[in-house]
Amino acid sequence: xxxxxxxxxxxxxxxxxxxxxxxxxxxxxxxxxxxxxxxxxxxxxxxxxxxxxxxxxxxxxxxxxxxxxxxxxxxxxxxxxxxxxxxxxxxxxxxxxxxxxxxxxxxxxxxxxxxxxxxxxxxxxxxxxxxxxxxxx
Amino acid sequence: xxxxxxxxxxxxxxxxxxxxxxxxxxxxxxxxxxxxxxxxxxxxxxxxxxxxxxxxxxxxxxxxxxxxxxxxxxxxxxxxxxxxxxxxxxxxxxxxxxxxxxxxxxxxxxxxxxxxxxxxxxxxxxxxxxxxxxxxxxxxxxxxxxxxxxxxxxxxxxxxxxxxxxxxxxxxxxxxxxxxxxxxxxxxxxxxxxxxxxxxxxxxxxxxxxxxxxxxxxxxxxxxxxxxxxxxxxxxxxxxxxxxxxxxxxxxxxxxxxxxxxxxxxxxxxxxxxxxxxxxxxxxxxxxxxxxxxxxxxxxxxxxxxxxxxxxxxxxxxxxxxxxxxxxxxxxxxxxxxxxxxxxxxxxxxxxxxxxxxxxxxxxxxxxxxxxxxxxxxxxxxxxxxxxxxxxxxxxxxxxxxxxxxxxxxxxxxxxxxxxxxxxxxxxxxxxxxxxxxxxxxxxxxxxxxxxxxxxxxxxxxxxxxxxxxxxxxxxxxxxxxxxxxxxxxxxxxxxx
Numbered sequence: 001x002x003x004x005x006x007x008x009x010x011x012x013x014x015x016x017x018x019x020x021x022x023x024x025x026x027x028x029x030x031x032x033x034x035x036x037x038x039x040x041x042x043x044x045x046x047x048x049x050x051x052x053x054x055x056x057x058x059x060x061x062x063x064x065x066x067x068x069x070x071x072x073x074x075x076x077x078x079x080x081x082x083x084x085x086x087x088x089x090x091x092x093x094x095x096x097x098x099x100x101x102x103x104x105x106x107x108x109x110x111x112x113x114x115x116x117x118x119x120x121x122x123x124x125x126x127x128x129x130x131x132x133x134x135x136x137x
Numbered sequence: 138x139x140x141x142x143x144x145x146x147x148x149x150x151x152x153x154x155x156x157x158x159x160x161x162x163x164x165x166x167x168x169x170x171x172x173x174x175x176x177x178x179x180x181x182x183x184x185x186x187x188x189x190x191x192x193x194x195x196x197x198x199x200x201x202x203x204x205x206x207x208x209x210x211x212x213x214x215x216x217x218x219x220x221x222x223x224x225x226x227x228x229x230x231x232x233x234x235x236x237x238x239x240x241x242x243x244x245x246x247x248x249x250x251x252x253x254x255x256x257x258x259x260x261x262x263x264x265x266x267x268x269x270x271x272x273x274x275x276x277x278x279x280x281x282x283x284x285x286x287x288x289x290x291x292x293x294x295x296x297x298x299x300x301x302x303x304x305x306x307x308x309x310x311x312x313x314x315x316x317x318x319x320x321x322x323x324x325x326x327x328x329x330x331x332x333x334x335x336x337x338x339x340x341x342x343x344x345x346x347x348x349x350x351x352x353x354x355x356x357x358x359x360x361x362x363x364x365x366x367x368x369x370x371x372x373x374x375x376x377x378x379x380x381x382x383x384x385x386x387x388x389x390x391x392x393x394x395x396x397x398x399x400x401x402x403x404x405x406x407x408x409x410x411x412x413x414x415x416x417x418x419x420x421x422x423x424x425x426x427x428x429x430x431x432x433x434x435x436x437x438x439x440x441x442x443x444x445x446x447x448x449x450x451x452x453x454x455x456x457x458x459x460x461x462x463x464x465x466x467x468x469x470x471x472x473x474x475x476x477x478x479x480x481x482x483x484x485x486x487x488x489x490x491x492x493x494x495x496x497x498x499x500x501x502x503x504x505x506x507x508x509x510x511x512x513x514x515x516x517x518x519x520x521x522x523x524x525x526x527x528x529x530x531x532x533x534x535x536x537x538x539x540x541x542x543x544x545x546x547x548x549x550x551x552x553x554x555x556x557x558x559x560x561x562x563x564x565x566x567x568x569x570x571x572x573x574x575x576x577x578x579x580x581x582x583x584x585x586x587x588x589x590x591x592x593x594x595x596x597x598x599x600x601x602x603x604x605x606x607x608x609x610x611x612x613x614x615x616x617x618x619x620x621x622x623x624x625x626x627x628x629x630x631x632x633x634x
Binding site for chain 2: 018022025031035038041042045048049052076079082083086089090093094098100101104105113117
């Protein structure tokens with residue numbers, strides 16, 4: 001029991017990182033912390049793929065002219081290289097959005113932003129009503 | 138020359154907008170960058186129409202990228218199913234670019250227009266790539282290209298209204314979660330089967346029965362794509378993103394972005410996994426079917442109580458996505474075909490409605506709320522007439538495209554012993570008349586605050602006229618759409634059923 005649980009300890013790490021990341025994205029109100037969570041979430045997926053690629057006793061996939069060499073699977077590594085690039089792009093775009101939000105709203109706390117948006121929205125509906133009433137008279 | 142083009146069409150439809158986006162960003166003249174974008178989308182449209190012809194000659198085109206033979210190499214697969222979303226995306230992006238000529242400079246700073254067009258082409262390339270690729274991981278890359286480009290496009294609305302930034306942020310976070318879920322699913326399936334090629338994946342999955350990782354992988358993939366496709370209740374990002382995006386971007390995204398994801402959903406459910414499998418049947422019956430019915434009513438009711446028109450249309454999109462997923466969920470050949478018919482028609486309808494509304498917003502130069510629209514219809518007769526025709530099309534009145542798709546969905550649901558579903562569809566269509574009438578009433582019957590002095594510009598209404606014409610044309614003669622959709626359903630569900 002213990003050996004089978006520990007034998008897949010990589011997957012446990014993946015699982016914990018995934019949950020931590022997802023929790024941060026959902027639970028935190030700070031826009032920056034959400035992005036940190038998202039990055040952790042994506043990193044857990046990278047680890048998941050790398051784990052698939054490893055074969056016990058496998059060597060790096062470099063041809064060495066010995067017949068019975070066991071090679072690890074290189075494909076997941078290549079896929080993750082792509083996924084890392086995508087992840088960096090996502091994080092960069094997210095951070096630049098947070099920067100712009102900070103300069104426009106003066107805060108990156110979700111509560112402050114949604115409070116301001118709500119005021120803005122109701123104001124808009126109300127004032128446009130008033131204007132149309134005025135013109136009718 | 139022509140031969141080479143025809144041979145490489147599957148990659149050309151993706152590469153043309155992708156490469157041109159790199160050139161457009163270098164052009165400093167705004168008009169030239171628009172012209173080049175228009176030219177690119179026109180070429181893409183021509184390529185996709187050629188592709189349509191080719192697909193019907195050969196039934197399916199498999200293109201080995203870089204001559205690496207699939208399933209080892211990346212395959213671009215164009216069959217009778219994927220050609221439908223390709224045509225939708227190419228057609229709408231051409232019309233939306235045409236529409237953008239005057240609208241875009243009104244909302245975006247002069248210095249950033251060519252960058253916006255570059256992102257615009259990148260988003261189109263991502264969406265088309267998403268549909269053409271036959272490789273599960275390549276699909277993820279295109280998913281992210283299109284979604285990052287559309288997030289940046291939505292954020293460009295921040296130059297006018299700062300709420301666009303928050304909308305873009307939410308879109309980015311939820312989009313990234315959706316894509317990551319999809320990758321987890323692909324990873325699990327790869328771990329079991331050792332292949333990433335969608336066709337190969339489907340063969341190998343058929344050999345495996347009762348594997349928990351398979352079920353988990355399926356769940357992750359479907360949830361991730363449902364998040365991208367804004368299937369209720371995973372639609373939270375959609376209304377804000379569409380409402381605060383620049384007008385032309387709303388038109389493009391509303392008509393194309395969710396359609397590509399819906400196609401992927403159909404592909405995963407019916408082609409990668411087998412519909413006769415319990416896993417898929419239960420998912421369709423107990424998850425997607427109830428959620429679609431909820432979406433039809435929730436979307437419509439939210440739209441009825443909405444004052445901001447762009448948000449209203451976005452809520453109505455959620456309801457319409459509900460119709461499409463409902464048609465998929467019934468799972469018979471006729472209903473899947475009906476789903477594809479509605480996929481096409483809804484792109485036309487929503488594109489037209491967003492065009493009409495945003496061009497009204499262009500003239501009044503204010504946020505487009507119900508109150509701001511009072512009496513505007515009389516000042517702009519051409520736009521108003523187009524708007525009314527497309528509203529009727531959305532409600533499903535005969536002689537319009539919307540009628541055809543509703544007719545086929547209802548027919549399919551009755552023949553699948555779901556008369557109650559047909560009634561629910563009719564009820565929700567009737568409810569949709571409420572919010573459509575609310576807009577039409579404000580536009581025509583309300584007193585206008587002051588007599589607005591508006592001259593409609595041909596640059597803006599020509600695109601609207603074209604798309605409205607298509608709405609009527611496909612309502613009168615739907616044979617092309619209907620036939621291709623049935624062919625698509627045949628290919629997806631296999632011939633034996």
